Amino acid sequence: MNTKENHNRTQLNVDDIVSRKEVIHPALDWVDGQLIVGVVLKGNKRAVLSSSKGLVPLDGLGTVCERNRNFESPVTPETARAFVAHLQGNVKKGSESGARGVIYGIANHLRRFVVFPDRWWPEVLATWVFGTYLYPIFQAYPYLHITSPEPGCGKSLLGQLLGNLSFNGEFMTSPTEANLFHLPELNRGVQVWDEFELSSQSDRKRFEITKSVLLNGYRNGGAVPRQVGKQWDKTVRYHVFCPRVLIGLSYLPEAASQRTIQLRLRRRSKEQRVTLYNLHDQAAEEQRLRNASVLSALKCASQVKETYMDNRVRKHLEESIGQVGREVDDIWLPLAAIAISTSEDDSAEPKQNPLSRTVGRASIELARRRASSPKGWDRVDASEVAADSHVGSQRVRTSEALCYALDILAGTTSVEPRQLASLVADRIDWKPSVQWLSKNLKKIGIEARKEKGRRVFKSHPDELAEARSGLAVEPIVSQTGTPGQERQQEEKKEEEYIIEL
Numbered sequence: 001m002n003t004k005e006n007h008n009r010t011q012l013n014v015d016d017i018v019s020r021k022e023v024i025h026p027a028l029d030w031v032d033g034q035l036i037v038g039v040v041l042k043g044n045k046r047a048v049l050s051s052s053k054g055l056v057p058l059d060g061l062g063t064v065c066e067r068n069r070n071f072e073s074p075v076t077p078e079t080a081r082a083f084v085a086h087l088q089g090n091v092k093k094g095s096e097s098g099a100r101g102v103i104y105g106i107a108n109h110l111r112r113f114v115v116f117p118d119r120w121w122p123e124v125l126a127t128w129v130f131g132t133y134l135y136p137i138f139q140a141y142p143y144l145h146i147t148s149p150e151p152g153c154g155k156s157l158l159g160q161l162l163g164n165l166s167f168n169g170e171f172m173t174s175p176t177e178a179n180l181f182h183l184p185e186l187n188r189g190v191q192v193w194d195e196f197e198l199s200s201q202s203d204r205k206r207f208e209i210t211k212s213v214l215l216n217g218y219r220n221g222g223a224v225p226r227q228v229g230k231q232w233d234k235t236v237r238y239h240v241f242c243p244r245v246l247i248g249l250s251y252l253p254e255a256a257s258q259r260t261i262q263l264r265l266r267r268r269s270k271e272q273r274v275t276l277y278n279l280h281d282q283a284a285e286e287q288r289l290r291n292a293s294v295l296s297a298l299k300c301a302s303q304v305k306e307t308y309m310d311n312r313v314r315k316h317l318e319e320s321i322g323q324v325g326r327e328v329d330d331i332w333l334p335l336a337a338i339a340i341s342t343s344e345d346d347s348a349e350p351k352q353n354p355l356s357r358t359v360g361r362a363s364i365e366l367a368r369r370r371a372s373s374p375k376g377w378d379r380v381d382a383s384e385v386a387a388d389s390h391v392g393s394q395r396v397r398t399s400e401a402l403c404y405a406l407d408i409l410a411g412t413t414s415v416e417p418r419q420l421a422s423l424v425a426d427r428i429d430w431k432p433s434v435q436w437l438s439k440n441l442k443k444i445g446i447e448a449r450k451e452k453g454r455r456v457f458k459s460h461p462d463e464l465a466e467a468r469s470g471l472a473v474e475p476i477v478s479q480t481g482t483p484g485q486e487r488q489q490e491e492k493k494e495e496e497y498i499i500e501l
Contacts (some may be wrong), residue, residue, distance in 0.1 A: 024064050025239070027071035028167060028188040030136040031061055035301035037133075037294060038073045039080060049075060051298045054084045065185075072168055072187050079291045083298050099296040099342035100355055103130050106165055106289055113161060113277045114154045115268040118365070123358045125162065127335050128261070132166040132190050132243045133297035134338065137305050140219040140330035144245045145252055145260040149430070153265040157277060159192045159247045164279075164286045165293070166190035166243065180213045184242040196248035211255060213240050218259045218330065258326060261366065266430060300342055308337035320360060321367040332363040369400070369428075401432050402440060406464055409446070414458040417448050441467075 024031050026048060027038040035051040046069055050056050058064050106126035116122060128144060135141040144162070146155045163169035168189025172179060175193055183191060216222035217240040246252065252260065268274065307313060313336055317328045339359040404424050409415065415423075417434045425431040438448060441457075444467040448455040459467075 022062065024062050025136075025188055026058055026061075026064050026069065027073070027186070028133075028136055030301075030305070033302070033305075035134065035137065035298055036061065037075055037298065038071050039075045040071075040073045044070075046071065049080055049083060049294075049298060051301045052087075054087050055080060070186070072189075074168060074290050075294055076287075076291055079294050083295055086295075086299060099130065099300045099338075102289070102292045102296045103127055103338075103342065103355060105292065106130065109165070109282075109285065109289060110158070110161055112275045114158050114265070115272045115274060117264065117266060118362075120358045120362050121263060123355060124261075124335070124362045125263075127338050127355065127359055128243075129162060129165050130293055130297070130342075131334055131338050132169075133293050134301060134304055135167075135243055135334070136188075136220065136241075137301065138220065138308060138334040138337075140259075141241075141243050141334055142331040143214075143218055143243070143256070143260040145257070145262040146245065146247045146265065147249060147251070147262065148265045148267075149249075150267065151249070153267050155247045155265055156194055158265070159194055159245055160279075161277070162245050163190060163192040164282075165289055167293075177210065180210055181238040181240065184217065184240050185238055188242055190243045190245065192245040192247065194247045196246045196250070214244075214256050214259070217241055217244065259330065261331060262370075296342075303341040304337050307341040308333065310337075313337065313340065317363065321363055323367060327367055327370075332359075332367075335359050336363070398440060400428055401437065402444065404428060405437060405441060406446070406467055409457055409459045410461075410464055412457075414451065414456040416454065416456050420457055 024036075026036070026046060029036050034053065036048040039047045039049055039055065041047055047055060047057050048061065058069070103123070103126045106129050107122035110125055111122045125144070128142070131138075131141065146158055148155055160171050163171040166189070168187040169192060170183055170187075170189050171192045171194065173194045175191070180191070183189060220241055222239070222241045246256070246260070251257070252262075314328060314333055317332055317336055318324050321327060321332065336356065336359055339356040342355065401424050405420060408420060408423050417438050421432055421434045421437045424437065441447070445463055446457065446459055446467050448457050450456075451458065
């Protein structure tokens with residue numbers, strides 16, 4: 001063989017270089033400006049519903065992840081048939097319900113069985129549930145953390161409801177590491193973790209195992225590498241991005257709490273009536289809501305994406321909440337995009353509606369609560385949670401109530417102890433007694449004084465500053481005026497949220 005022939009055989013060509021292709025998840029994904037939802041066909045074959053093309057084969061999408069071809073699907077023949085008819089325009093005008101109606105339907109379903117501490121919670125949770133059918137659109141999607149000061153407050157029931165209504169939801173008690181890695185890869189479904197506790201040393205060790213999943217699984221493209229094979233010589237990257245619900249009495253450590261929306265339930269009173277939940281009796285209604293969620297998600301996906309990328313929405317959230325970064329981008333922006341872009345007829349243009357007002361109110365209130373205590377009432381490090389979780393819970397509840405009391409006093413000329421206790425109770429999910437609040441305020445240097453025959457709190461700015469220094473917190477908000485004026489300012493802020501967007 002001569003030198004010239006040898007040179008021709010070994011010559012490399014840049015055109016032979018293989019381009020890296022994006023791997024598509026066939027169960028649920030956002031591909032080339034379209035939402036795709038996996039469909040199971042007869043003979044155990046798979047296809048997808050595309051938000052722009054209808055029913056299409058997997059091979060027509062691109063490089064499909066081979067590990068995920070045996071996914072489960074929530075799509076029924078009726079849902080697929082209805083969406084294909086929608087794309088073809090073969091439906092009567094006004095016969096289709098909008099995504100907002102679906103969200104309110106989910107909210108009403110939740111409200112029937114669970115008592116919530118704030119009236120806006122069912123709509124916020126319903127928006128989150130509907131978002132689980134759209135979450136690959138977003139760069140990040142928040143976790144939910146459901147907790148309570150004591151057992152028996154409805155946490156597990158709410159978790160079961162969220163799992164039943166969400167995309168491929170899976171309710172799990174103490175899931176294993178294998179569950180956490182393989183289920184997102186298989187079904188892209190929502191994971192509901194019950195009994196997520198950190199009060200014991202063994203619980204905290206188990207959290208360290210799942211920590212990598214929580215840190216990476218809230219953002220799009222998040223993956224955790226693992227070594228497999230007989231010689232552990234093969235690297236497999238598990239894509240762990242999916243919505244999660246964490247349920248337990250314990251507070252979350254900082255690494256997890258920064259990525260969550262926290263709901264603290266409390267035991268209902270005798271006067272608060274709910275319907276007894278029975279899975280079999282509600283199966284048909286929950287199936288109807290899942291079908292409606294799939295159909296509406298496919299129809300409004302493009303509008304949600306457009307709203308999500310609108311910098312005006314993000315900017316206004318930052319101004320309303322008073323924060324930037326993760327609180328806006330990762331937690332509230334996805335929900336705001338869904339709330340703003342959904343309307344009765346899923347029209348191309350976003351419409352203002354009461355749902356965006358509700359989500360706006362929740363974002364402002366929960367961001368304020370998160371910053372209200374020395375470490376934040378959802379930011380207590382696991383190592384600092386007492387073996388008896390009631391002790392740690394009581395300490396944080398006290399700080400939360402005192403922080404709000406100081407903030408109210410900063411915006412008033414004088415207020416009676418009973419009125420102060422009532423105003424504090426309006427902002428937190430429990431009701432402190434007048435005696436308890438007065439006693440604990442006295443410990444930090446704030447004491448009621450007699451004025452014209454009645455006792456009132458009338459604190460000097462220096463006293464408030466010293467009290468805050470003792471608690472190591474900053475003011476929650478900077479407002480002046482009477483408690484009534486303060487509430488009017490909050491209501492005005494809510495109105496501004498809906499008007500400006």
